[in-house]
Amino acid sequence: MRRTTLAAIILLAIGLASPACAQTQPFLLKPANTIASKSHLILTVPLADRKRIDEIASEIVSRFGLTLTAEWPLKSINVHCFVVKASQETDMDSLIARLQADEQIRTVQRMQDFNTLESRYSDPLFPIQTALAQINAVAAQRYSTGSGVKIAVVDSSIDASHPDLSGRLTAPKDFVGDGQTVVAEEHGTAIAGIIAADVANATGIVGVAPKAQLTSLRACWQAPNMPGECNSFSLARALNFALLNGYDVINLSLGGPKDPLLEELIQAAIQKNIVVVAAWGEKEEASFPASVSGVIAAGGPTKASIRAPSVDVISTAPHNDYRYVSGSSVAAAHISGILALLLELHPGLPAKTLAHVLHASVKKRDGDPMIDACAVLLSEAKGQISCN
CATH class of the missing domain: 3.30.70 (Alpha-Beta Plaits)
Structure with missing residues (x-):
């Protein structure tokens, strides 16, 4: 054979x-x-x-x-x-x-089969989101924009031609198809915009870490107006690439059943001091891989996760468009962006320290717990940062 x-x-x-x-x-x-x-x-x-x-x-x-x-x-x-x-x-x-x-x-x-974790809203006239204000990102961006931090976005394909993402992306890798077809898919494009939409082009939106460097590692595929789908094989190959190529953060805005091979790869990433961020899911208990020890879980209802904006957040969409997105996938993207802000100022911080700083920087806003990006930076700044 x-x-x-x-x-x-x-x-x-x-x-x-x-x-x-x-x-x-x-x-x-x-x-x-x-x-x-x-x-x-x-x-x-x-x-x-x-x-x-x-x-x-x-x-x-x-x-x-x-x-x-x-x-x-x-x-x-x-x-x-x-x-x-x-x-x-x-x-x-x-x-x-x-x-x-x-x-x-x-x-x-x-x-195993996995899905990108997003609650979809079709009405384009939801009120303009205030996600950056919710996490105090504007104050944090006075000190850091995520410059030099490399983030692997393991997701559906990102539209590299979008004006808010141009210059933010390195060469993409396709672990789904033959690597020859250029595609632009909704979920990956939205996640990329939340993390690193351009701050200097006077167009569209601003990402949490607008100078971070993203790589689209396409491990999920997505039909129009449908959730993204992934499987063990495509995700394993994408994670393998991320481990071998020096990324600081891996964003996994997806979830599914427990998977031994993917867990082994994720643990290998954590051992290499790569920060792995995953979406909690839409249930009381964390989805895999957010449930893996050492992974930073985002968007869940318990103290085991980091709360971040996850409802009606406007972000980039394929073909130079924008749309509102919701779900713990969105929360994970915010957390990856905040980590990029911190890692620009303090490269090489251990993953355990980063997780501790994030949990300690969750503040009550309007009665609800929410991550404070400026407080994250303040925790390691030794008096050099003001969040006022």
Whole structure:
């Protein structure tokens, strides 16, 4: 089963500009939005057997009657990842148990589905939002604009041509499709605008950290007027890229079921002192990955999360437009922007310290708790900042 003979497989050269991501051989990839969750599993094997990857793949699919759908190295955690498909009549629980007992296989799990977390409002005439005032961002921006801070936005695609985002984005990476199609999707574009919309173009809105540097890591796909969809495979590849390429903050405005592989990648990011921010979700309990230890959860109803604006916030939309957005995704974007403000002034602060500063900077505003961006900066400023 030679991988290069499968006409349906799309070969991508991901990250050629970065030595950390350079590859010496092609790998099997398939658009993530064509991988059906119920019939696919994700397996990992150690990268120590790199020279035998083809042989190991053939042995596994032959032994268990599977079809190899896609595969890619996750160098950040030193494993090779296989996406395999079982036949429809397969007892998946029994198959997983047999795979887990196999000595060649390191981990096995179901393919999980995720959604970008947003409550949508269709009425364009909601009152103009006051999110920046709610978090005291204007006072904070006297001292910091997030310059030099690198944020990976793992989401649907960002419209790089939007006038409020031009100059704020590095070259995008597509972990959903073939990397050749230029798309502009609603959710990712809105999240980017909240974090870093331009402050100096006299157009549209102002982001929380208008000089932060964003990268669109497209791991979700989105039809017009529909929530974004993602899966374990696309998210794992995006997180792997973020780990290998020196980001300060990873924004995950999405949620879904607990996922062991994604949790391992997130923990690897935290170990590298990358700050991971995730949306709480719309329930009392945090969605995954906001529920992961060490992740900064945003927008939830409990003290375990950081409260930030999440209702009727105006932001950027594809095709030079603007729209109102709501949901804990929006709160996560505000928190990522505030972290960029702090990290410009104090690069390298430990992730635990950053989390502590955020929690300590939640203030009562009109009777409700809300993060105060200027108080965040004040906490580390030793008297050099005034929030008046």
